[in-house]
Amino acid sequence: MAKNFIQPGNTLTIPAPAGVLSGDVVIAGEIVGIAQGDAGAGEPCDVTTVGVWELPKVAADAVTVGAPIYWDADDSLATTTAAGNTRLGTAVEAAASGAATVKVRLIG
Incomplete structure (x- = not known):
């Protein structure tokens, strides 16, 4: 694997753009995915981008x-x-x- 590889990117941890609940659609710029847990605005949120x-x-x-x-x-x-x-x-x-x-x- 290349030395500059970070992760597959299927799930990203990003600041929640607004309060979200698990299963909500999350849109942050060009990142589109589904929240994997609850998070308040600005809190870390795992967002799955595939599937x-x-x-x-x-x-x-x-x-x-x-x-x-x-x-x-x-x-x-x-x-x-x-x-x-x-x-x-x-x-x-x-x-x-x-x-x-x-x-x-x-x-x-």
Whole structure:
């Protein structure tokens, strides 16, 4: 292994940008992931940046497999709407309009 290798980067410890609970989506600049524990704003927070996660979604959105998924931070919901939202990843399973959740592979 190269002498300058630090870690795989699947889970990063960063200051929480706001108060978070375990399982919350965390967005800090270009870092997008899922909180692995509770943390107050500015406290160290382990954030996993890879994997497939079931997340709450905008009920009106019908999601197809492979669709890009974004995070609506105002409503704390996954959505297919890009405008004004942060890219989270890709849907790995269809989710009908009216469904409460969507399975998303993070962009890592």
